[in-house]
Amino acid sequence: MLRDATEEDVNLMLSWRNQEINRMASRTHHVISADEHAHWWAAVRVDPARRVLIYLRDGLPCGVVTFFDLRFDAPRTGSWGFYLDADALAERGETLPAWIDVMRAAVDHAFDVLNLDRLDGEVLAHNTAVRQMNRRFRFVEGTGRAEVHDGREITVIPISLDRAARRRR
Template sequence: MLRDATEDDVNLMLSWRNQEINRQASKTSHVITADEHERWWAATRDDPGRRVLTYLREGRPCGVVTFFDLRWECPRTGAWGFYLDAEGLAERGATLPAWLGVMGAAVDYAFDVLELDRLDGEVLAHNTVVRRMNRRFRFVESPGIRQVRDGREITVVPISLDRANRRRR
């Protein structure tokens, strides 16, 4: 289940985002400082072109979904990303169900709540597990783009999912 993120979620979001596995799967891999996170939250929480949601599994917060670059004119488009409390979910043996759950909930939210026509995103080329999961949800990849971020060379693979190609659960 997804709900709007609140001030009570901010510290959890930061701790999850700074987990090593999440940093290595992100374009920016440095440890996010509290000040940097506060600036992001202040700029994001009231931005009409963004949504920050907390993912709940069995009533517990365990992930974040962000929608950004929301465009309300036709066609309605937006981009998204997510990360989970990888360490906490691994300890509980709940990583795969949470991963499937957050992706399904995010796709449903994009098309049913935001009423988007297309959902865009990005994944790092080396993240083959996520790329496979994206294909399972019918996202289509575009050619990768090489970038240098935080002193490392990465290849960012754009992905998109059109409403018509959405897999219904």
């Protein structure tokens, strides 16, 4: 289940984003400071092209789903990303089920709530597990491009999922 993020979620979101596994799967590896996070939160709260949602598993907050670059003219498009409370989910042995569940919830939200025609995103080329999961959800990869972040070169691959290609339950 997804719900809107609130002020009460800010510290949880920051702690999850700063977990090493989440930093290593992101463009930037540095630890996000409280000030940097507060600046981000202040900006997303007032941006009509962004949504920040909390993923709940068995009633517990366990992750963040972000939608951004939302365009509500035709075609309706948007980009997305997510990260989980990887440490707590691993302790409970729930990482894979939560990962599948949050992706399903995010795709459902994109097409059923935001009514998008296409959902876009990005994946790091070296993140083969995420790339495989994206294919399971029928995302299509584009051509990767090299970028430099935090002093390191990475290859970023765009992904997209059209409404018509979406896997239905």
